[in-house]
Amino acid sequence: MLKQDFRTSHGYWVHMTAHRFECAMNAELADEGITYRQCQVLAWLSLEGNLSQVELARFMHVQPSTLVPVLDRMVRDGLIDRKSAPDDRRKRIITPTRKALPVWKRIIKCVQRVRAKSRAGLSDEEVIQLRSLLMRVHDNLGEPLDKARVKPVGPEQSLPVTRPSRRAIQQK
């Protein structure tokens, strides 16, 4: 077998680091009885307000069908509600329940702990540079599945904001 030491590649380290982030988050979140993915749902709802399932899926860059069982469990656990939209009866609007707020507050603490731990020993400049390099690699890899999903039709009527402007993020 041809040897190929991928451990020297940046892709390998992106993968390993993401894995550690997710494990660290899951370990912190276990006490809250919530998973990493469920926490992301609450995060996007807090940032963007109530969303339909398709909108939420687009923000999270997963398929709408992937979200169905995730949301099912969150409804079961009383973290969110699914309400039919009056203007379009196909849509189900996802809304955090009152019970979700205290959970979300504790989640923010978890995130801050993991973030602080992860950047120990790195200067502010290094963190910014890491983020900037990652964003460039991210953009290089294109839109693997959005392309097929986004309709390039017409005068971009309700273009559902795939991503925020790069500049807005940079200058923070």
Next chain:
Amino acid sequence: MLKQDFRTSHGYWVHMTAHRFECAMNAELADEGITYRQCQVLAWLSLEGNLSQVELARFMHVQPSTLVPVLDRMVRDGLIDRKSAPDDRRKRIITPTRKALPVWKRIIKCVQRVRAKSRAGLSDEEVIQLRSLLMRVHDNLGEPLDKARVKPVGPEQSLPVTRPSRRAIQQK
């Protein structure tokens, strides 16, 4: 809901970039009828030689039980063999078949394409710096589950798991 713009955090971009890497690899590998995870199995075998399932799981940083269905499918597809080890009949040694070699050669091409695409516009120094920053973040986040798995040779090895059980979460 309290707003918390995680899109400015390096953790978010690690996550998003890893996702894109995996999608790009899966798209390339689809023609080979192989998945990202299966390709990693061949990669580790090519790098470390034949391994038992536990050894392979350790290299890949997944649980041994996770590997069972992955290896089942690879045996089914004729990519690997599971041979009982003569010295320890509990072990099953994983070996790539003859059929796996040409697949592996094409996989290397896929990896090289994705890697080249991902680092477009980045200098060698920037790639090295990215990798170096990722490794520091990776190390900061510690050993989320290796700790329980790697025997510290000490007297305190019976500690089963760090994470609480699913059921304990349910009844929160």
Next chain:
DNA sequence: AACGAATACTTAGCATGCTTATCATTAGGT
């Protein structure tokens, strides 16, 4: 040598992911 602990693998159950197909509803063109 005997016996309890550790190890290797498997199985079962849950939680994500994806693709493809289906159903209901809405939108668009004639």
Next chain:
DNA sequence: ACCTAATGATAAGCATGCTAAGTATTCGTT
């Protein structure tokens, strides 16, 4: 208005992930 196409949610099938529990085998200590 009418018919077709597009859209939103779901369902079904496959591929990973994890934990927990079970079986077979080996190790370590006595």
